[in-house]
Amino acid sequence: MAGGDLGAGLHRVGRLSARIGAPVVAQGLTAGTSLLLQVIAARSLGLAEFGAFALFLALLVSAAAVYTGYVGDSLAVLDRHDPRTRSALATSALAAILLCGATAAGAALVVSGGDAALVIAYPAMLACWLCKESVRRLLIARLQFGELVGNDCVYLLGTLATLGVFRWLAGVGLLALFTAMAVGAIGAVATGLARLPRRERSGLRPATGGLRRVASFAAWRSAQAGLRPAALLAARVLVANLLSLAAVGMLEAARLVVAPLQVVINGAGSYLLPRFASAESEGMARTGRLTTRFVWILSVGTLGAGGVLVALSGPVGALLTGTAVDPLLVLGWVVYLTVWGAGLPYVTEVVARRHSRAVFTARLVDALIGLLLVAVLLATGRGVTAVPWAMALGGVYAVWRVRRLAHDTRRTS
Structure with missing residues (x-):
């Protein structure tokens, strides 16, 4: 009897492991891409530039965590098809992206010493990244983990391909890293939107009517x-x-x-x-x-x-x-x-x-x-x-x- 219980328990664990395989693979692709970028930065940049990249990346991770906690998890937990909730989420996403972009521009201005290219490239990349996270969270909310894996593959390939072009043309610096991340994110957004049904992509009209209800959970x-x-x-x-x-x-x-x-x-x-x-x-x-x-x-x-x-x-x-x-x-x-x-x-x-x-x-x-x-x-x-x-x-x-x-x-x- 004990052997049968153990076998049944192991079978259930195996089934669960198989079901979470796609989410883990998708998370692995995202984290693996981040790790690869850090390794490339560590081996391509000088010590001061790598320190700056670490600070920029820490800000990106913090912004993404707050954004996905507010917008992304609301897509999964709240009724995203309710018109008031849907409009409030659209308003929240737009406001968060603009706020994070402005913060990123200020950070780039301070850390880079006023490098105009970085002041433009870093907040643009962060905005593209948050848009990518919105699409990812929609796929997660719909339990479309297979499509999520494909979406993250597009981000990985787009980022690496762009970095390859920069390495061939002029070498890898902060501008190249941020541009590559933005290109990968744009590709992932386009791919993800194509895999979502029209119902998920339509009716995104910003309004303030449902903000209080959304904020009661999401804040x-x-x-x-x-x-x-x-x-x-x-x-x-x-x-x-x-x-x-x-x-x-x-x-x-x-x-x-x-x-x-x-x-x-x-x-x-x-x-x-x-x-x-x-x-x-x-x-x-x-x-x-x-x-x-x-x-x-x-x-x-x-x-x-x-x-x-x-x-x-x-x-x-x-x-x-x-x-x-x-x-x-x-x-x-x-x-x-x-x-x-x-x-x-x-x-x-x-x-x-x-x-x-x-x-x-x-x-x-x-x-x-x-x-x-x-x-x-x-x-x-x-x-x-x-x-x-x-x-x-x-x-x-x-x-x-x-x-x-x-x-x-x-x-x-």
Whole structure:
């Protein structure tokens, strides 16, 4: 009997793994393209230019997190075909793209020292990127993960092809990188729109009537989505100020080694949110088993695969960055991602029930605890190795809190 239960359990895990394959592949393509761009930048730019690229990329990631939290997740959770909601989402998307573009122009002006080409190219690329994310999130909301993979392939190929042209003509610099990313994003937008039905592409008339309803969910969700990249950015700033820029480089090199684990976790999140949202809209209350299953899959899988990456951190780190990577620092990032993976299924379940404010509060406390620990440990001479471990300790609180929220809302939703 026990053997039969074990076999049935393994069969269910296998079916789930097959179903989340496309979301993971799509997330892998996106993250893999970003990783490849970072490697190309590290090997093509000077140290100062690469530092500027890292800052520009961090701003892009933060803007994308807030934007997809507000607009993208609303497409999956709210009724995007309701005229008022649809108009409010169109207004929100347009306003966010304009605001992010203006912020990007200001950042480019400061970081580049007034380089006119970069002041134009960077905000234009960011706007194209956010448009690409809008199309991606529509495909995710419709559970069209196969089409999503094809869409992300277009972005990858368009970006690399444009970079190849620049390398052949004049070499790779910041302008070439941003232009290539913009071209890839435009190609992905065109491809994605062609794969969406007319119903999803029509009736996008900006209006303010439904903004309050959308904001009641999306404002807290976007704030919560932006917390993690903002906290990581703040941790980098602390390391740079209390230690050195070289220490930031060590931290980033170790993080790149565990990037594949982050891809899988993000892919699982892309799969879970629309599934939970669909279950809620259909009145299906039995989501607890799915959540528990994914908690175990992500936690155990991250630890197991992370152990392999720790063992291979020397050659993998040298391949990606050209320098040695501290295995203990890599292990710290593995633990950080394990805690993140353990909480993600609970977070998506609670967000699908539109309790995004409660999730934001839990994540905010998580970020503050982690950053406080980072500051204390760095100030007392613990070194950069302590950073991911401290951030992981903050995450333990969030896992405990969102797990309670998930259980409580199962009874009250």
